[in-house]
Amino acid sequence: AQSVTQLGSHVSVSEGALVLLRCNYSSSVPPYLFWYVQYPNQGLQLLLKYTSAATLVKGINGFEAEFKKSETSFHLTKPSAHMSDAAEYFCAVSEGDSSYKLIFGSGTRLLVRP
Amino acid sequence: SAVISQKPSRDICQRGTSLTIQCQVDSQVTMMFWYRQQPGQSLTLIATANQGSEATYESGFVIDKFPISRPNLTFSTLTVSNMSPEDSSIYLCSVERTRGTGELFFGEGSRLTVL
Numbered sequence: 235a236q237s238v239t240q241l242g243s244h245v246s247v248s249e250g251a252l253v254l255l256r257c258n259y260s261s262s263v264p265p266y267l268f269w270y271v272q273y274p275n276q277g278l279q280l281l282l283k284y285t286s287a288a289t290l291v292k293g294i295n296g297f298e299a300e301f302k303k304s305e306t307s308f309h310l311t312k313p314s315a316h317m318s319d320a321a322e323y324f325c326a327v328s329e330g331d332s333s334y335k336l337i338f339g340s341g342t343r344l345l346v347r348p
Numbered sequence: 349s350a351v352i353s354q355k356p357s358r359d360i361c362q363r364g365t366s367l368t369i370q371c372q373v374d375s376q377v378t379m380m381f382w383y384r385q386q387p388g389q390s391l392t393l394i395a396t397a398n399q400g401s402e403a404t405y406e407s408g409f410v411i412d413k414f415p416i417s418r419p420n421l422t423f424s425t426l427t428v429s430n431m432s433p434e435d436s437s438i439y440l441c442s443v444e445r446t447r448g449t450g451e452l453f454f455g456e457g458s459r460l461t462v463l
Contacts, residue, residue: 266450277352277440277454278391324390328450334379336450338390 236260236327240339248347253297253312255342257325260306266328267308268336269299273321281323284308295319320346352455354441360461366429369458371441376421378447382414385438385457394439397424431462 241256259267267284282293289301295318299310308325325339351374361367371380382394394414395405403416417425428435438457445451 268450270452270454275456277456278442278452279454280445280451283449283451334381334444334448334450334452335393335396336391336452338392340390 236329236337238325238327238337238339240323240325240342242342243340244343244345246345246347247315249317250314253310253315253319253344255310255323255325255344257299257308257310257339258306259308259325259327261327267299267301268326268328269293269297269308269310270324270326270338271321272324272341278324281310315344315346317346317348320344352441352443352453354455354458356458357456358459358461360463361431362463363432365431366427367431367460368425368427369439369441371424371426371455373422373443377443378421379444380418380424381442381444381452382416382424382426383440383442383454385440387436391440394426428460431460433462436460436462 237260239258269281270278271281272278281297282291284291284301292298297312299308301308322341322343324341326336329335353372355370380397383391384394385391393406394409395403397403397416397418399418399421415427438459440457441455442452445453
């Protein structure tokens with residue numbers, strides 16, 4: 235079965251600094267990879283998705299993620315953090331042929347310091 | 349895009365009681381999904397609700413504990429039965445934005461606290 239590992243339950247950066255949230259998955263051939271964001275008291279929103287069309291995926295709000303097959307990683311980055319980026323971020327992988335059945339990582343809470 | 353409304357948004361329940369959570373989608377969807385997010389943890393899929401058939405439960409979840417209804421293509425309910433404090437979680441309804449893509453839309457969740 236697929237699994238997802240997010241390193242760091244909390245990441246703290248200064249406003250304007252680089253954001254790097256790490257995600258590793260268990261299989262070398264994942265059907266789809268996703269990053270979702272959850273703002274306080276809200277449901278999850280899709281940030282971006284990898285589908286094998288391009289290894290560098292651009293999402294909303296200036297985020298992007300790079301798929302690295304050799305490292306089985308799909309790390310999320312943003313060049314310059316904004317206060318509004320403070321949220322919980324979840325990496326997810328779809329399981330086998332069931333594209334809708336997502337396996338979520340444990341989440342990383344991003345804190346942005348003024 | 350899909351708009352998903354869940355009710356109740358939060359509730360405090362007594363041990364041994366049951367609570368039904370409603371999920372309304374503003375467009376017809378084939379499959380709806382129910383997830384649980386326990387405090388400080390990630391999301392776990394409970395079951396997939398298909399219109400016109402029995403829900404499909406994931407390992408560790410059973411129909412007696414989490415009965416699901418799916419009377420039409422825009423509505424589903426999840427009941428948490430005979431609740432215990434371990435059931436205190438956020439329960440989220442979701443739908444696949446476009447079938448076959450894995451892109452899920454989520455409701456805002458129902459936060460249950462069981463005393």
